[in-house]
Amino acid sequence: KAGVTQTPRYLIKTRGQQVTLSCSPISGHRSVSWYQQTPGQGLQFLFEYFSETQRNKGNFPGRFSGRQFSNSRSEMNVSTLELGDSALYLCASSLSTRDYEQYFGPGTRLTVT
Amino acid sequence: DQQVKQNSPSLSVQEGRISILNCDYTNSMFDYFLWYKKYPAEGPTFLISISSIKDKNEDGRFTVFLNKSAKHLSLHIVPSQPGDSAVYFCAASGADATNKLIFGTGTLLAVQP
Numbered sequence: 001k002a003g004v005t006q007t008p009r010y011l012i013k014t015r016g017q018q019v020t021l022s023c024s025p026i027s028g029h030r031s032v033s034w035y036q037q038t039p040g041q042g043l044q045f046l047f048e049y050f051s052e053t054q055r056n057k058g059n060f061p062g063r064f065s066g067r068q069f070s071n072s073r074s075e076m077n078v079s080t081l082e083l084g085d086s087a088l089y090l091c092a093s094s095l096s097t098r099d100y101e102q103y104f105g106p107g108t109r110l111t112v113t
Numbered sequence: 114d115q116q117v118k119q120n121s122p123s124l125s126v127q128e129g130r131i132s133i134l135n136c137d138y139t140n141s142m143f144d145y146f147l148w149y150k151k152y153p154a155e156g157p158t159f160l161i162s163i164s165s166i167k168d169k170n171e172d173g174r175f176t177v178f179l180n181k182s183a184k185h186l187s188l189h190i191v192p193s194q195p196g197d198s199a200v201y202f203c204a205a206s207g208a209d210a211t212n213k214l215i216f217g218t219g220t221l222l223a224v225q226p
Binding site: 004031033035042043044045048050055056058088090092094097098099100101102103104105106107109 | 145147149154155156157158159162202204206207209210211212213214215216217218219
């Protein structure tokens with residue numbers, strides 16, 4: 001069974017631009033969560049989606065948004081990029097909500113210049 | 114407020130010996146705990162988990178112990194192998210009825226041949 005896939009793997013953007021990252025969960029998994037990893041803050045929860053509904057959101061500004069499609073694929077969007085948004089963005093999937101064992105994709109490395 | 118803490122940033126162990134990684138948490142509402150292994154520029158790999166109703170879970174070379182009264186968990190790796198060298202994160206979930214994982218800051222394990 002294929003794992004979680006994320007595209008693109010690497011991205012370089014300029015301050016003020018926006019970016020969209022994509023995540024395809026493991027087949028059959030319906031819950032998708034997003035995390036940001038930075039050297040200073042570690043792994044921080046962004047949001048969780050289940051059945052196309054956002055179930056939880058972390059402590060991030062409104063510039064960070066996401067959505068989930070009917071096939072469970074998910075996208076996250078960051079608008080008006082700032083230098084501090086440079087990070088590894090990780091997507092994780094699990095069978096359902098309250099299924100805590102989450103499986104992570106390889107991540108998208110975003111660099112904002 | 115760091116709800117999950119890994120107080121040892123690094124640990125060095127000889128091949129064949131036991132590695133013990135520690136994690137403390139503050140939120141008594143957490144009901145599920147996980148350990149992940151991570152290599153640079155990759156997503157975390159799920160290793161082992163434990164429910165709060167148990168005090169031990171074993172999977173091959175990996176054993177997780179949970180001491181709820183002390184709000185402490187540990188991961189034992191026996192015997193340690195050079196391929197185990199990576200950053201290990203503990204994570205906790207269940208406090209808010211979603212899949213949100215709260216991660217510790219990680220411990221870099223180096224297994225010396």
